[in-house]
Amino acid sequence: MRFGEGKNAWGGLVNPSKSDVNFFVNAFTITNHSSHPFEAEIWFNPVPPGNPKISKNVTPANTAISPLPKPEVKIAYAEFVEGFPRKGVMAFRRIAPPQSTLASDEDGKFIFPPCGSFIIFLVSPNNDIIQAEVAFGWFEKDKRE
Template identity: 65%
Template sequence: MTAFNHDKFNKVVDIPNPLFQSLQGKYFVGQTETIRLGKGRNAWGGLFTPQYSDVHLFVNAFTITNHSDEPFVAEIWFNPTLSGKPKTSDKVSPSNTTLSPLPKPKSKLKFAEFVKDAPKNGVNVFKRIVPPNSTLVSDEDGKYIFSSGGSFVIFLVSPGNKTVKAEVAFGWFEKKGDPII
C-alpha cells in the first residue's frame, strides 16, 4: 500500500474580487442621507471621481430604498451634468474596518433633493422601477468603470404630486493608474 504524499498538492484559495479589494483597503460602502422628491421635483445620488485624480472607480453594487407607498422610476446615468444643490455624504466607510489608519476613498458620494431639471449630457443607460416600501438591489461586480472626472448617478424621477423619501447606497472600489485589474 502506497502512502499518501501531501507534498504534491498546493492549496489554492479562490476569493471574490470585492473581498480581495476589501482586504487591500480599496473597497468602500456608503449611502446618501434620506432624500426627498415629488411634486414635479426629482432627486439624485451618485459617485464622482475627482478630475485629474488618476483614480478609476469600479461600481460594484447599488441599492435604492423607497420609503413611500408610491412607486417611482430610477434612471441610471453615466457622466451626466446635474442641477440642484449637491451635498457630500459623510455616511461612507471602507468595508474593511480592521485597517489602521482607515483608508479614505478618493471618489465622493454626492446627492441632491427637490431638483427641477433632468440630467443633461451623459448617457441614461437604463431605468428601474422602484416598488413602494422596498429596496431595489443591483450587484454589478465592478463592471461599470469610470476614470478621473467621471460619475455614476442614480436619478430619481418624481412620482407625481406626493412627496416621497428615498436613499441611494453604493459599494465600490478604486484603483490608481491603469484600470486593468
C-alpha cells in the same frame, strides 16, 4: 433623499478630476420608503441638475485596516431639483416599488475615470413627497497601475 411635487432628486458617485483613480461600481441599492412607486434612471457621466451636497456617510468595508483608507471618490446628492441630467448617457431604468429596496450587484463592470460619475436619478412620480435612499459599493484603483 426627498423629492416630489414635480421636483426630482439624485445621488451618485463622483470622481474628482485630480483623483488619479478609476472607480469600479460593485453594487448599488435604491430604497423606497413611500407608498408610491417611482422610476430611477441610472446615468453614466451626466451633468445633474441642482446644487449637490457631499455625503459624509462613507466607510470602508474592511474596518480592520489601520489607518482606515480615505476614498478619492465622493458620494454626492441633491434633493428637490428641477429638470433632468444633461449630457452623459441614461444607461438603464429601474422601477422602485413601494416600501421596498432594489439591490443590484455589478461586480465592478461599470468603470469611471477622473471626472466620471455614476448617478441614480429619482424621477418625481406625482405630487406626493417621496422619501428614498441610495447606497453604493465601489472600489478604486490607481489609474497609473
